[in-house]
Amino acid sequence: MAAMMPLLSTKGLSCAFGGLRAVDGVDFALPCGEIRAIIGPNGAGKTTFVNLVCGRIPASSGKVFFEGRDISRLPAHQRVRAGIAYTFQITSIFPGLTVLDNVAPAAQRPSARQVAASGSSRERALHALEEVGLGQYAHQQAGHLSYGHQRLLEVAMGLALRPRLLILDEPTQGLSDGEIENFIALVREIGRKATVLLIEHNMDVVMALSDRITVMERGRVLAEGNPEEIRADQAVQRAYLGA
Amino acid sequence: MTRAGARNLLLHGAVLVLLFALNFVLPEYHRGILSRVMVLAVFAMGYNLAFGYTGLLSLGHAMFFAAGLYGAGLTIYHLGWSVWPAFGAGLLAGGVVAAAIGFLALRTTGVAFMIVTLMFAQVFYLGTLYFTTYTRGEEGLILPQASRKLELPGAELILTDPAVRYMTALTLFAAVLVGIFLLVRSSFGRALVAIRENEERMRMLGYDVFANKLLAMIVSGVICAAAGAAYAVLFGYVGSGFAAIQYSILPLLWVLLGGAATTLGPLIGTLFMFYVIDIASGLTRAHLLVVGIALILVVLYFPKGIAGTIRERWLRWLQ
Ligand SMILES: Nc1ncnc2c1ncn2[C@@H]1O[C@H](COP(=O)(O)OP(=O)(O)OP(=O)(O)O)[C@@H](O)[C@H]1O
Numbered sequence: 001m002a003a004m005m006p007l008l009s010t011k012g013l014s015c016a017f018g019g020l021r022a023v024d025g026v027d028f029a030l031p032c033g034e035i036r037a038i039i040g041p042n043g044a045g046k047t048t049f050v051n052l053v054c055g056r057i058p059a060s061s062g063k064v065f066f067e068g069r070d071i072s073r074l075p076a077h078q079r080v081r082a083g084i085a086y087t088f089q090i091t092s093i094f095p096g097l098t099v100l101d102n103v104a105p106a107a108q109r110p111s112a113r114q115v116a117a118s119g120s121s122r123e124r125a126l127h128a129l130e131e132v133g134l135g136q137y138a139h140q141q142a143g144h145l146s147y148g149h150q151r152l153l154e155v156a157m158g159l160a161l162r163p164r165l166l167i168l169d170e171p172t173q174g175l176s177d178g179e180i181e182n183f184i185a186l187v188r189e190i191g192r193k194a195t196v197l198l199i200e201h202n203m204d205v206v207m208a209l210s211d212r213i214t215v216m217e218r219g220r221v222l223a224e225g226n227p228e229e230i231r232a233d234q235a236v237q238r239a240y241l242g243a
Numbered sequence: 244m245t246r247a248g249a250r251n252l253l254l255h256g257a258v259l260v261l262l263f264a265l266n267f268v269l270p271e272y273h274r275g276i277l278s279r280v281m282v283l284a285v286f287a288m289g290y291n292l293a294f295g296y297t298g299l300l301s302l303g304h305a306m307f308f309a310a311g312l313y314g315a316g317l318t319i320y321h322l323g324w325s326v327w328p329a330f331g332a333g334l335l336a337g338g339v340v341a342a343a344i345g346f347l348a349l350r351t352t353g354v355a356f357m358i359v360t361l362m363f364a365q366v367f368y369l370g371t372l373y374f375t376t377y378t379r380g381e382e383g384l385i386l387p388q389a390s391r392k393l394e395l396p397g398a399e400l401i402l403t404d405p406a407v408r409y410m411t412a413l414t415l416f417a418a419v420l421v422g423i424f425l426l427v428r429s430s431f432g433r434a435l436v437a438i439r440e441n442e443e444r445m446r447m448l449g450y451d452v453f454a455n456k457l458l459a460m461i462v463s464g465v466i467c468a469a470a471g472a473a474y475a476v477l478f479g480y481v482g483s484g485f486a487a488i489q490y491s492i493l494p495l496l497w498v499l500l501g502g503a504a505t506t507l508g509p510l511i512g513t514l515f516m517f518y519v520i521d522i523a524s525g526l527t528r529a530h531l532l533v534v535g536i537a538l539i540l541v542v543l544y545f546p547k548g549i550a551g552t553i554r555e556r557w558l559r560w561l562q
């Protein structure tokens with residue numbers, strides 16, 4: 001039955017800010033190996049939902065399961081150690097440190113899952129930087145990188161954790177068209193090794209990458225399906241695609 | 244080791260050799276000052292670990308210094324302990340106080356953390372006054388000369404002797420400098436700096452931020468307590484003044500002056516302040532005014548402190 005078990009699932013996951021139900025009873029399942037996109041209008045609760053998944057904010061009610069284990073009560077850092085990596089919607093790096101030192105903490109943290117990983121932590125950090133194409137900037141100060149490169153640096157931090165699930169929150173926001181092209185190729189590559197949960201507004205990126213799409217609106221799941229189904233869905237078009 | 248690492252090793256080694264050599268050339272007065280400066284620089288190094296590296300702006304570190312001071316001083320004075328176990332009692336007192344205060348205060352950040360540490364230190368200070376039967380409060384205790392002897396295998400060091408005192412202070416200073424040198428290069432030290440830079444990021448990289456900060460506080464507290472305990476046995480005086488707010492502010496000033504998050508900054512800052520005060524008080528009775536002006540000038544023109552500015556402008560490799 002292990003093959004049937006989703007990597008990540010949630011049951012009735014909810015989060016209220018005051019009276020606002022930002023996430024409202026979400027049941028969600030993500031099979032291993034998939035690239036899943038979450039789309040939805042601004043304020044739909046996408047960021048809040050993944051924050052609940054990775055434990056950055058506490059849920060009002062509901063449960064989160066990862067690899068079949070109930071992780072609802074685990075603090076965020078332990079969820080990361082369990083294999084969930086999160087990149088912030090608002091770029092969050094160590095601007096005063098070098099690019100390499102930004103990735104080093106992710107690469108050096110000893111965890112059960114990394115025992116098998118090869119090379120020194122420095123090599124792993126460099127490798128993660130090369131994967132996203134930042135190898136040549138390793139010794140520059142991270143705060144001096146261009147915005148697009150800082151977003152890539154975030155992804156490199158996520159990769160250096162060698163996660164089972166990589167959550168990307170609007171990674172292409174503010175990138176140029178050329179950068180977006182490269183980014184699509186990068187996520188495809190990542191998708192070979194990890195399950196990817198991608199929050200994205202750019203529909204070209206969503207259609208190019210995702211195996212399946214979950215649409216959120218006002219804290220709820222409005223629809224779910226493969227890209228063709230979502231494109232054809234009337235409710236989605238009304239709520240989101242603006243047609 | 245990298246080239247930067249080798250240069251740092253060389254520089255720190257040279258500083259220790261220089262301090263060693265100074266014992267033989269300095270006039271008595273200045274050797275006395277430098278003994279005191281080295282012990283207080285250990286205090287500053289401990290503070291630097293919390294403030295400079297981890298970004299914990301504590302206004303209560305006097306209590307860790309004083310915990311070491313009293314831990315050693317009271318056991319010698321009242322229980323007749325010899326220097327080694329008394330020193331150990333000082334370290335233990337510092338570690339316990341730091342663990343307890345850290346556990347409570349680290350639930351807060353920023354201004355709240357400053358206020359909470361300040362309040363706890365004030366409680367500690369008032370405690371030293373309250374138990375005046377044992378501490379003699381502000382007046383303090385003078386440790387008997389006969390008790391200030393350090394037993395070593397096959398030797399006994401008389402800590403009241405100026406040369407022995409200097410060398411003992413230097414030994415402690417060297418041990419802590421080497422310890423800090425290694426610590427800040429370790430993965431723990433790097434994690435502390437990263438936590439200072441972006442705590443939420445570190446949490447989402449799988450680090451237990453609270454546990455790392457708590458450990459930093461405890462190590463910092465134990466180092467400060469080592470300075471306090473050494474101060475008690477080397478200079479023979481234990482008084483409440485060392486637990487007062489002034490001794491929480493001083494290490495902050497020394498570290499700011501010398502350069503936060505630099506390994507040699509605390510020594511430079513402490514030395515600089517001592518001599519500015521020394522020279523100023525020889526010139527005018529308003530010597531604190533001169534100190535204040537000196538501080539303002541340094542902060543204006545060397546905002547990263549002396550070693551921090553040297554690193555920024557000239558020696559990028561400086562640790
Ligand atoms: N910390 C918070 N306190 C109060 N309200 C919040 C908080 N975080 C989010 N919200 C509200 O919850 C709702 C969902 O926000 P969320 O950031 O999850 O949306 P989103 O789908 O990620 O939107 P976007 O596409 O703009 O990133 C919004 O109405 C937002 O204003």
Ligand SMILES: [Mg+2]
Pocket residue numbers: 046047048089169
């Ligand atoms: Mg969002």
